[in-house]
Amino acid sequence: MGSxxxxxxxxxxxxxxxxxAVGVIVDGAPAGLExxxxxxxxxxxxxxxxxxxxxxxxxxxxxxxxxxxVANGKTLGTPIALVVRNKDVRSGDYEAIRELFRxxxxxxxxxxxxGVPPQPGGGRSSGRETVGRVAAGAVAKVFLKTFGIExxxxxxxxxxxxxxxxxxxxxxxxxxRFADPxxxxxxxxxxxxxxxxxxxxxGVIEVTVQGVxxxxxxxxxxxxxxxxxxxxxxxxxxxxxxxGAGFRLAAMRGSDANxxxxxxxxxxxxxxGVLGGISNGEPIVMRLAIKPxxxxxxxxxxIDLAGEARTIQVKGRHDxxxxxxxxxxxxxxxxxxxxxxxxxxxxxxxxxx
Numbered sequence: 384m385g386s387x388x389x390x391x392x393x394x395x396x397x398x399x400x401x402x403x404a405v406g407v408i409v410d411g412a413p414a415g416l417e418x419x420x421x422x423x424x425x426x427x428x429x430x431x432x433x434x435x436x437x438x439x440x441x442x443x444x445x446x447x448x449x450x451x452x453v454a455n456g457k458t459l460g461t462p463i464a465l466v467v468r469n470k471d472v473r474s475g476d477y478e479a480i481r482e483l484f485r486x487x488x489x490x491x492x493x494x495x496x497x498g499v500p501p502q503p504g505g506g507r508s509s510g511r512e513t514v515g516r517v518a519a520g521a522v523a524k525v526f527l528k529t530f531g532i533e534x535x536x537x538x539x540x541x542x543x544x545x546x547x548x549x550x551x552x553x554x555x556x557x558x559x560r561f562a563d564p565x566x567x568x569x570x571x572x573x574x575x576x577x578x579x580x581x582x583x584x585x586g587v588i589e590v591t592v593q594g595v596x597x598x599x600x601x602x603x604x605x606x607x608x609x610x611x612x613x614x615x616x617x618x619x620x621x622x623x624x625x626x627g628a629g630f631r632l633a634a635m636r637g638s639d640a641n642x643x644x645x646x647x648x649x650x651x652x653x654x655x656g657v658l659g660g661i662s663n664g665e666p667i668v669m670r671l672a673i674k675p676x677x678x679x680x681x682x683x684x685x686i687d688l689a690g691e692a693r694t695i696q697v698k699g700r701h702d703x704x705x706x707x708x709x710x711x712x713x714x715x716x717x718x719x720x721x722x723x724x725x726x727x728x729x730x731x732x733x734x735x736x
Contacts, residue, residue, distance in 0.1 A: 388614070389719060391726035392523060396515030398469075400504030406466035407515030409452070409522050411726060414460030416525050423447045423465065426521040427514065429711040436558075436578070443470055447518055458522075465518040469511075482688045483695045487677025489619075500688055510619055510705070513712045520715020523722040530725065530735070532594040534717040536710035537562040539670065540587035541570040542577075549589070560707040562589070578703035581680030586706040590615075590669045590713045592721065595656060597664035599724040606660025607724060614716040615671055620705045621713075623672030627655025662724075667717070673709055676702050 387395045391411050398405030427445045445467050452463030481501060484491040489508035490501040504511065527533070537554035538561045539546045546563035554562040561570045577584040600607025612624045632640050632653065642665075643650040649665050656667035678701040685695045702708060729735055 388617070389723040391730060392526070392719060392722040394515070394519040394719060396512055396519070398512065398515065399502065399506040400469075400509030400511040401502070401506070402469060404466050404468045405511055405514045406464070407519045409463040409465070409519050411723075412452070412458050412460070412463055412522050412526060413726075414458055416458040416522075416529070417456060418453055418458050418463075418522060418525050419456045420447060420449055422525060423449070423518055423521040426517050426524070426711055426715070427467065430513065430517050430708045436575075445514060463522060465515070467514050467518070480695055480697065483693055484685050484687070485677060485695060485697055486683045486685055487674075494688070508619065510702075510708070513618065513715075516618075516719070517711050517715045520711075520718045523715070523718035526722050526725070527718055530594065530596070532592065532721060534590065534592045534714040534721075536560075536588050536590040536713045536717075538570075538586055538706040538710065539563075539589045541704060541706060542573040542584045542586065544570045544573050545587075546570075551591075554710075558707060559704065560588075560710045574704045577675075583676035583679050583701070583703050583705075585675040586673050586704060588671050588673060588706050588710055588713060590667075590671065590717055592656070592667040592717055595662045595664070595667055595721065597662055599662040599721065599728060600657065600660050602660045606657070607662055607720075608655070608657040608660060610720050610724070611657075611667070611669065611717060614720050615669065615713060618671075618709060618712055618716065620673050620676075620709055621671045622674045625655075625670050626657060627668055628653040629655070629670060669713075669717075671709070671713060673706050676705055 387393065393410045395408045424447055427447055431443065431445045448466045450464035450466060452459055452461050484501060488505060493499055493508060535551055537551050538559055539549065541559065541561065544566060546561065546566060549562040550564055551562060553564045554560045557567055559570055559574065561567045574584055608626050615621050615624045640653050642653050652665045652668065655669065656662060656665040678697045680696060682694050682696045685693055687693050
């Protein structure tokens with residue numbers, strides 16, 4: 384099922400939404416990194432469900448256990464096994480629709496590929512799988528910190544409410560991770576309106592990575608932006624990715640789109656920190672289009688396992704807007720790609736960039 388990610392900093396996630404546990408194996412983390420349970424738990428708490436009216440009310444403590452690869456607060460250079468037990472499983476919520484395909488979900492495509500009927504909570508295709516990504520990303524962030532690299536993500540639009548300015552610090556203080564203090568209430572109203580209507584709403588999150596040195600990535604198939612874009616699109620709710628000025632570049636002339644260079648560095652960052660597939664030393668800037676949550680209470684048309692037309696109304700506990708909980712996942716994926724790129728650079732040249 385493609386559950387392994389990375390070439391040098393390699394992670395393998397495991398577990399299903401309503402199984403016993405979810406987790407990850409991290410292979411390739413250098414020895415000697417200062418890592419304890421608290422640093423991993425902090426990241427997991429940022430994506431944890433049940434913390435506000437704007438996310439699923441599923442009550443999971445998401446307490447991480449470190450099973451291997453760490454001793455006395457430092458990594459050993461051996462595989463790091465991290466596990467989180469599922470505590471608040473209510474598979475009965477799905478009993479009435481166990482033979483129906485939920486629109487917008489992977490139920491139908493998984494059935495066509497594997498012959499597996501819809502699993503409670505989506506099984507492996509559930510957003511709960513991202514627990515392992517965030518745990519692994521916490522390890523990658525510790526490694527990146529030694530290079531002065533930091534990834535941050537925040538919400539810059541919900542529905543038709545865009546942020547007019549970005550305050551990343553404010554984003555971490557509100558339950559939507561919305562970056563504009565002046566428009567937060569409007570964004571919150573949009574989510575509440577969808578939630579009370581038995582519906583959901585999408586949005587846009589921005590990911591910025593500061594401190595990335597020039598020279599990471601390869602110029603052909605392993606372009607850094609291609610790897611980052613693929614990593615972001617591997618997150619279930621992400622349906623679009625742009626770098627820097629992104630799609631606005633299509634309406635520009637080259638004289639406006641190019642980033643002039645001075646002895647002090649680049650004078651703009653329309654490229655989003657990557658040129659020719661290689662980092663240029665500017666901040667990496669990405670924006671992700673997040674689709675509305677597929678599980679909604681409104682009646683929808685679908686079919687059952689026999690191919691017969693049915694009507695489905697999904698019950699259970701679901702996020703009215705995915706943006707706030709995707710933010711830490713996107714940070715984790717960016718950290719994993721960059722940790723991998725740093726180790727690849729070290730392997731290729733014998734030194735750090």
